[in-house]
Every structure is written in C-alpha cells, then in structure tokens.
Amino acid sequence: MQFFVDLFSNKIFVSAATGWLVAQILKTGIHLFLTKEFVAERLIGSGGMPSSHSATVCSMATATYYIYGAASFEFAMALIFAIVVMYDAMGVRRETGIQAKVLNEMIKTFEEMGKSKVFTVDTLKEFVGHTPLQVLAGALLGILIASILHGF
Numbered sequence: 001m002q003f004f005v006d007l008f009s010n011k012i013f014v015s016a017a018t019g020w021l022v023a024q025i026l027k028t029g030i031h032l033f034l035t036k037e038f039v040a041e042r043l044i045g046s047g048g049m050p051s052s053h054s055a056t057v058c059s060m061a062t063a064t065y066y067i068y069g070a071a072s073f074e075f076a077m078a079l080i081f082a083i084v085v086m087y088d089a090m091g092v093r094r095e096t097g098i099q100a101k102v103l104n105e106m107i108k109t110f111e112e113m114g115k116s117k118v119f120t121v122d123t124l125k126e127f128v129g130h131t132p133l134q135v136l137a138g139a140l141l142g143i144l145i146a147s148i149l150h151g152f
Contacts, residue, residue: 022145
C-alpha cells in the first residue's frame, strides 16, 4: 500500500499520468466530434490528435525541470527521452500506420476479387503514429499540464 501512496505523491509521475489521461480524453472527444461516432478504443489507443505519447513525455520533462532545474541530469534524461519518443512517433510509428492502411486496402481489393482466402489476417491497426502537428499539440498540452500542476 505504501508503494501506491509514494507513487501518487510523486509529482513527476502524476504530471506524466495526467498528461496521458487528458490527451486520451481529448483525442476521444475530437474523434467523436469529427466522425459523430464514439470509439472506446480511442480512450486507450495510440495515434490521433493530440499525441498522448508527446503529452506524457513533455509533461514528465516539464515537471522534472520544475523540480530539479535545467542543469540537472534528471532533466537532461527526461528531455532526451521526450525527444526520442516524439521523433519515433513521427517517424517509424507513423510509417507503420501508413503501411497498414495500404495493406488493408490491398486485402480489401483481393477480397472484392473473390480471393478472400488469400489473407487470414484481421484488419491492421492504422492509428499508430502521429503527424508533426499532432506531436506538437501533445507536447504543448504536456507542458501546459505540468506547468499548471506545478504552479508555473
């Protein structure tokens, strides 16, 4: 029990978790607004606007900055980690989502041609990575959340 008390009194953890939670709720709301369809998977899924990965790591890095300062090794580690995560979200993970979309279209085309037994794969997940705008929105959201939680 003491573990949970300690964890939830850790300001860096609380900032990061809050960044993730707020981004996921916003992502679900934006998806609902744009498509007029509630998709529960958006509450925990990756991809979409804003990037919850970016919100999480930027909130963590910002909270680390407020607690330890810019010259600390803790902030340096948190900042580099945030940069790597955001770069990956825009790079490899985004390309994976684009490839999944193309493959899903190919599978659909084969099925329409009567070759439904060619693939036994479920539809591939297309919401994987992020556009630069989604990453930027998530980063700004994370910085804002940590700043609010730490009193600017």
